[in-house]
Amino acid sequence: MTVLKTSVLVLDCAEPEPLARFYAELLDATSGPAPGDGELFLVTGSAGVVVLGIRRDPAHVPAAWPPPEDAQQTHLRILVAADSLDEAEREAVALGARPVAAQEDGTRLDNRTTLRRYTDPAGHAFVLAAVREAPLVQP
Template sequence: MALVEAGFVVLDCSEPEKLAAFYTEFLEGEETDATANRVEIRGADGMRMAFRRDVNATPPSWPRPENSLQAHLDFYVEDLDDAERKVVALGGRPLETKDAGGPYEERGYSDPSGHSFTLRCTRATAPKQG
C-alpha cells in the first residue's frame, strides 16, 4: 500500500448538499458519503470531490483580483458546446474572461457557489490566428 493515497478535492461552501448535487450530475457520478457538514462524491471516471460546510464561505472573485482564486478545477470534455449547456442547465454560469491562448480550446465557468473551473476540449485544435 502506498504511503500516501490521493484523497479528495474539497471545496468550502455554504450549502454542500446543493454543490454536491451540481457536481454529481455534471460528473455523472454518485454520492458516497454525507454528514451534516460534508458531502463526498465520486465521478463516473473515479474523481473524488468533497464539499465542506462553511457558513462564512466567500465565493472567489476570479478573474477580479480581490479574493481571487481559492481553487481552480479543469475538466476535459469532447464537446464544449454540449458541456456548456449542461453546466448552465445545472446552475453554473460562464465567466467573463479574455480568450486564452494555447493548444487547447477552453472556456471558464463558475459553479453555483462561485468556484471557478475550466472546460478544456480534448481534441486538438489549430492554433488561434490573430
C-alpha cells in the same frame, strides 16, 4: 511499510448538498454524505472513486472574478472531448453554472474553441477544457 493514501480536492461552501448534486450531475457521478462526517459530501465517479469533496463552511466567501492582479486562485478543470464542448457548456449552464467573461486585455482571453470559464452555483471557478482524445477511459 507505506501507508495507503489518496487525495481529493475539497470545495468549501455554505450549503454542500446542492453543490455536490450540481457536480454529480455535471460529471455523471453520484453524491452523498461522507460516512461519519456531516459537514462533508462526496462526489463519486465510476468504480466508486471519489472525485471531489464538498465541505460545509457557513462563513465561506466566493473568490473574486476576475481575480485581483497577480492572484492565483484554484479552479477545477473538467476535461471534455473537443467535439462535445458545446454540449458540455449547455449542460453546465442548465445545471446552474454561470459563464465568466474573459478579459479583453489579452492576458486572460478565452479561446472558446478549447476553453470555457464558469463559476458554479457557490461561486467556485471551473473550466471546461477541450481535449483531442476522449478524456476518460471507460472500464
